[in-house]
Amino acid sequence: MTIRETGLTDELLASVIRARGSDPDETILDDILVAVAATPQERPWLPSWQPSLRLAMLAAALILAAAGAIAIGSGWLKLDPILGQYRNGEIVAVRRGSLVAIGPGDVGERTLDFCSGNCSLPSSSRDGSLLAFARSDSVIVRELDTGFERTVGSCGSDCLIVALSPDGSRVVYANGSGARVATIGGQTEYLPIPADVEDVRWRPDGMELLFTEAGTLARLRLDGSDPEILLGGRGEALPEYGGPVYAAWSPDGDRIALVVDPPDPGANGAPFDFQLWTMDATGGDRRMIWNRPGCCMTAWGGPTWSPDGTRIAVVATADASFFLWTINADGSDVRRSAEVNPDRVAWLPKP
Amino acid sequence: MTNASELATAHDGDLVARAGRGDVDAFEALVTARLGRVFRLASAILGSEADAHDVVQDSFVAAWRHLPALRDDAKFDAWLTKVVVNRCRDVLRRRRRSREVELTDAWGHESADLVGGVADAEAVNAAFERLSSAQRALLVMHHLNRASVVDIARQLGIPEGTAKWRLHAARTALERALEEDR
Numbered sequence: 001m002t003i004r005e006t007g008l009t010d011e012l013l014a015s016v017i018r019a020r021g022s023d024p025d026e027t028i029l030d031d032i033l034v035a036v037a038a039t040p041q042e043r044p045w046l047p048s049w050q051p052s053l054r055l056a057m058l059a060a061a062l063i064l065a066a067a068g069a070i071a072i073g074s075g076w077l078k079l080d081p082i083l084g085q086y087r088n089g090e091i092v093a094v095r096r097g098s099l100v101a102i103g104p105g106d107v108g109e110r111t112l113d114f115c116s117g118n119c120s121l122p123s124s125s126r127d128g129s130l131l132a133f134a135r136s137d138s139v140i141v142r143e144l145d146t147g148f149e150r151t152v153g154s155c156g157s158d159c160l161i162v163a164l165s166p167d168g169s170r171v172v173y174a175n176g177s178g179a180r181v182a183t184i185g186g187q188t189e190y191l192p193i194p195a196d197v198e199d200v201r202w203r204p205d206g207m208e209l210l211f212t213e214a215g216t217l218a219r220l221r222l223d224g225s226d227p228e229i230l231l232g233g234r235g236e237a238l239p240e241y242g243g244p245v246y247a248a249w250s251p252d253g254d255r256i257a258l259v260v261d262p263p264d265p266g267a268n269g270a271p272f273d274f275q276l277w278t279m280d281a282t283g284g285d286r287r288m289i290w291n292r293p294g295c296c297m298t299a300w301g302g303p304t305w306s307p308d309g310t311r312i313a314v315v316a317t318a319d320a321s322f323f324l325w326t327i328n329a330d331g332s333d334v335r336r337s338a339e340v341n342p343d344r345v346a347w348l349p350k351p
Numbered sequence: 352m353t354n355a356s357e358l359a360t361a362h363d364g365d366l367v368a369r370a371g372r373g374d375v376d377a378f379e380a381l382v383t384a385r386l387g388r389v390f391r392l393a394s395a396i397l398g399s400e401a402d403a404h405d406v407v408q409d410s411f412v413a414a415w416r417h418l419p420a421l422r423d424d425a426k427f428d429a430w431l432t433k434v435v436v437n438r439c440r441d442v443l444r445r446r447r448r449s450r451e452v453e454l455t456d457a458w459g460h461e462s463a464d465l466v467g468g469v470a471d472a473e474a475v476n477a478a479f480e481r482l483s484s485a486q487r488a489l490l491v492m493h494h495l496n497r498a499s500v501v502d503i504a505r506q507l508g509i510p511e512g513t514a515k516w517r518l519h520a521a522r523t524a525l526e527r528a529l530e531e532d533r
Binding site for chain 1: 371373375378379382383386387390391392394395398400403404407408411412415416417418419420441444472475476479490491494495522525526529
C-alpha cells in the first residue's frame, strides 16, 4: 500500500501528544509513598562483590544441567513414560463466552452446553478427562465424561490465568494481583512468582511451572526453588519490552513454544507483529517457525501443543477478527480454522 | 533518615544509592523530581489519566522494590523510563484483551476525519490509539519530551540507529493508520 498525503505535520502530532499527556493530580505522590512504605525492597540473591561464588554456582548449574541432559538423552531418565500414546482430538476454544469443541482437521464443531456466555481460559488434563476454565470469576474443574463439576477457587475479579496441571490434580489461577495454586479438594497457596504474571503453563510432569511476566520467560519449581530465567531480563532487574508474551511446554517436555511480541512495526508499517518460536527447555536452539510481520496480526492466549506434540495451536488475528490457527512444530502446514475469541485453547486427545 | 537540606544538595546518583539502601526520603526526592515527566509520558501513551495513575504508581513501587539490584546508579532514569513503558505495554495488552468485542469497530475503517487530505487532531488521536505501545512510547518521548534520537536510544538502551529507524517506522505507522481511516 502506498501512503497518500495525510497532511500530518510535526506540529499537529506534537499538539495531539501534548494534549494526551496530562499532569498528575495531587494525590498520586501520597499514594506512591504509602505503597512504597508497605513494600520491602528485594535484595539481589547474590551480592555483586562475590564473583567467584557466582562462577562456582554457574559451573555447578552447568554440570547438573549436563548430567540431566545425558540422563534424559540416554533414556535413563524419562520425563513422562506415557507420552506418545495420545492422538490429536478436538480443540476447545472460546466463542462469545461459550466453549466450543472444534474437531480435528476443522471437521465438525459442537458447543459445550455447560458454559454459555461467561466462560474463558480452558485448559485440560493430559488424558482429556478434566477441563478447567473460568466461569465469571469462579475457577471450575469439570469431569467431561460425568459432568461433575467442582469450584476450586475464585479470582475475585476477572480471571487472567487458569491452568490445569497435566495430571488434573492442581490448578493455577490468577487475576493480575497474585497467582495461586489450588489442589483439587485441598488447600490453596500463593505461588512465589510475580503478582502481575501474564501466563502460567505446567511442565508435563507437573514438577515445574513456566511463566511469563513483562517480557521475561522463566521456569521454577512449585515450591519456588531453582528459578531460571530462560529469555529476557537475564542479568537485568527488569527487561526491555518486546520479549516473549506466552509460552507452553511440549508434551514430551523437550521444547517450548512461545509467542513473541516484537517492538518493531511490521514490514508494511502495520501496528502489530506476530512471531511464533520454539526452543529447547533450557532456552537454546531457538527457531522462529512463523513470522507474520505487519499483517495486522496479534495473538492472545498463547500457544497450545497438540497431545501428540506434532502441532501447535494459537489464536491470532486476520482481517480484523480472531481465528484459531494450527501449525506443524517445524513451521510447515499452517492452517486457519474457525473464528473464535482471543483466548487460550485446550487441545484434547482423541478418546 | 535524611534531613531536607542534605536532600536538596544531593546529586541524583547519591539519592539513587541511598534509596537503594532503603532510604525512603531519598526515594521521595527522586519521585518528586520525576513525577510530572513520568505521568505525562504514561498518560500520553495510554490516553487515560486513570490508567496513567495506576501505571505510574506501580512503576515507582516496582522501582523501589528493585532498586537494590540496579548496578549503575547513573542509569536510573533510563531504567525508570523502561519500567513505565513496560507497564504501559501491559495495560494496552490487557485493554485489547478486554475489548475484543470492539475489535471490528476499532479496526473497521470508521469515519474519515481527513478533510481535503489534511488531518485534524481527532483523527490523529484516533490513529494514535491504533499504534503499539512501543510506537506510542517513541513518538511521545520525541514529541512530548522533545527527546533527541540520542536521548531516546539512551533511555531505551538501544543503538542510535535502531532508535532512529524505529522512530521513523512509528511515524510511518501513524500515517498509515490515518490513511486507513479515511
